[in-house]
Amino acid sequence: MKYVSTRGGIAPVGFTEGVLMGLADDGGLLVPDHLPQLSSDTLERWRGLSYQDLTLELFSLFTGDEIPRSELKAMINESYATFRHPEVTPVRRLSDDLYLLELFHGPTFAFKDVALQLLGNVYSYISQQTGSIIHILGATSGDTGASAIAGVRGKPGVRICILYPEGRVSKVQELQMTTIADENVLNLAIDGTFDDAQRIIKELFGDVAFKQRYHLRAINSINIVRILAQITYYFYAYFRVTEQQGSAKIAFSVPTGNFGDLFAGYLAGRMGLPIERLILATNENDILVRFVQEGEYRPAAFRGTYSPSMDIQVASNFERYLYYLYGEDVGKVSGLMTEFRAQGFLNVPSADQERVRADFEAHSVQNDACLDTIRQTYQDTGYLLDPHTACAVAAAGAQGTEAGVTIALATAHPAKFNEAILLAGLEQSFPPEIGALFNLPQRQQLSPATSEAIAGRLREFFGAATDAAQLREELLLGERNRVSG
Template identity: 45%
Template sequence: MRYISTRGEAPPRDFEGVLLAGLAEDGGLFVPESWPVLSSREWRALRGLPYPELAARILALFTGGQPDEAALKPLLAEAYAGFGHRAICPLVQLDTRVFALELFHGPTLAFKDMAMQALGRLFDTTLARRGERVTIVGATSGDTGSAAIEACRDREAVDIVILHPEGRTSEVQRRQMTTVLSPNVANLAIAGSFDDCQDLVKAMFADAPFRTEVRLAAVNSINWARVALQIPYYVAAALALGAPDREVAFSVPTGNFGNVLAAWAARRMGLPIAQLIVGSNRNDILTRFLSANDMTVRGVEPSLSPSMDIQVSSNFERLLFELLGRDAEQTTDMMRRFRTEGRMPVPDAAWRDAAEIFRGFALDDEGTLAEIARLHRECGYLADPHTAVGTAAALAVPPVNPAIPLVVAATAHPAKFPDAVRRATGSAPPLPSRLADLYERPERLTRLPADLDAIEAFVRAHARRNAP
């Protein structure tokens, strides 16, 4: 299995090379040179497997034997051993055709744990074998940072710096990052939006001398390994509901497009996914694109679902590459125009191809609170704001076939957003016992402007402090 860049100028890499590189040198994102496709018989053979074993089977399709399935099984068993539900990602039925796929039973109570807990261990084993060390730099709109820090804290060969937009995460999200005092962990509160943080991370990767100096690596979903590790839970849900002998559909609240791209990848591999619904908040660029081919950047507005407060969705580039027939030159031109002009004129044929599979739906804060209240009242289900966007989208978008089960990605535990849940329902769930003292823990963070030189100087000093 080899990987190529969406922009066509970076040399192909194997899985380990993609894991450690993150972003391609030409600014593009790595994708498989060819997609593995499973037959109906092969999908059926995966039914009933424990989640870690299922995940190992799927991930092994993308690793090219480094590591192989035998090595992945114990690694993934260890990664998911600490989850708070024995099923790892259980399905909960909400009505006759809608199910919630709970992805928040990991240590930081968000779907990012599903990939991050494995990713941290993949970094560890790969770097130990190669005798190398890396500096991970990531941007977060809320949940990626805490999941990455939890996965990488105290690891011998990894230093990690996470950028978050100051004042634009929930208090629980912030504290889950800033109360980890491990010496290899640093948190930067950036004066700006998530898009500013993401742009700074990409700029660091584009700075070739700096990238080489500090051995930069990525944990955001620009890293293909993150996306690959999210594919198995869509497979697990579809198989549980009758695939490959029955079609399924998914509704995914998303900002950076990585989570729903993993569902698209499962479809590309032959899983019978009839429809993918993209849920957005007031930052609705993806919904505008899918409904009217309007990919125009607007200002990022804070909302009750901060993990989706994004206008520039990095992983859309991977889908665009596929929609354009894997034309790297055209992809490069369109992405550069998007960055300079703030709009992306996607060809009508490519847009129509996307709209055949994807549907978009946007929900404002008032609607989000109403949906949290409805779910609690009618289903006895307590949802966080992001999951509520997903369930509202599932009900609002006409189904391809009403007989097809529709699975909503429940991406965060409601206790991560107590203020919003309390406003909607009158009460909020307590944090799990392992996080009960979160509000009393001391915090450590550094505030910086959205200035590349200042941030690179900080990262350089952090990496050198922790170097052997």
């Protein structure tokens, strides 16, 4: 398996090089050079596999022979041993036609743990096998930062810096990042929005000289491993629900901001999982809904909502979808992204809009509707939704999909967003792991929301380790030359 850029400006790379590259050096995003096609017989053989073994079968399709199967299996088992539920991502039935896929049983109570526990171990493995310097730079709207830190904290040879928008994440999300005392972790709160943080990340990764000088590695969903690791739970949920529902048509309703989680489901469908419909659920920051419904991708005014992890205007993974929408035409994708950078929006013709609407239904959930859904679901079922999952549940009920059963992705534990729970007029008790955070000291630094300011902080944080590593490389090279001479 090789990986290519959505913009066609780099030669195909292998799995390891793709992981280390993160954002493609031409500014595009990496995608597999082909998608494995799975037969119905294969799906039936996999139906009874544990989550870990199913991940092994799927993930190994994308690693090729670069990681021995035995070592990949051990890496996967280690990653999911940190989860509180034996099934890793269990499915909960709410009604005859609605299930929840619980993705919040990892260390930080968020769906990002599913991919980032694995990616952290992949990075550690690559560092040990190749001697690569792993300096991770990421941006978060709340959950990615805590999950990424949990995946790599204390790991030798790995350092991580996370940017997050000051005052625009929940208190628990902030505490999960800023109470970590490990010296290989740096949190920078920026004076701006998540879109500003994401822009800075792309600018710094796009500066190839800076990226290479400081060995920057990606933890956001621009890293293809994030997407590949999330494919598994679509298959796993499909198997569990069809065990109960037989041959029922299955739809997925996905709360999305950066389009990565939904894109993983899209790839699962292209690989052969018989998904009837993918429902794209957003909050009032509805750029993706407007694209699906109207064919125009144009950021609007930022709105702070009760579901802050989806308060995103420019979705990183949107470019990957364009790649498949236009038949893997890298010239077309490159042109569209140039157009978007130049004028701040892009449009697709009506014929293309029909294909988009064939791929997705889309619904924007307003703030009041989000709280109403939390209240009503609790009243009807006794189940407490977090505000992001509430958007998925509301969207599932609003779309009138022809699918017999909808699986809504429950992306976070409600304890991470107690602000919304209180506004809904409800109370909850915190899991001990979250309650303990409020008694810990915080470590955080503020920074202007500019690439220049962040670059300066990174030179300080990554610089000493970079210089030491390069000195070791030079000494080893000199020793090899002396011996060979």
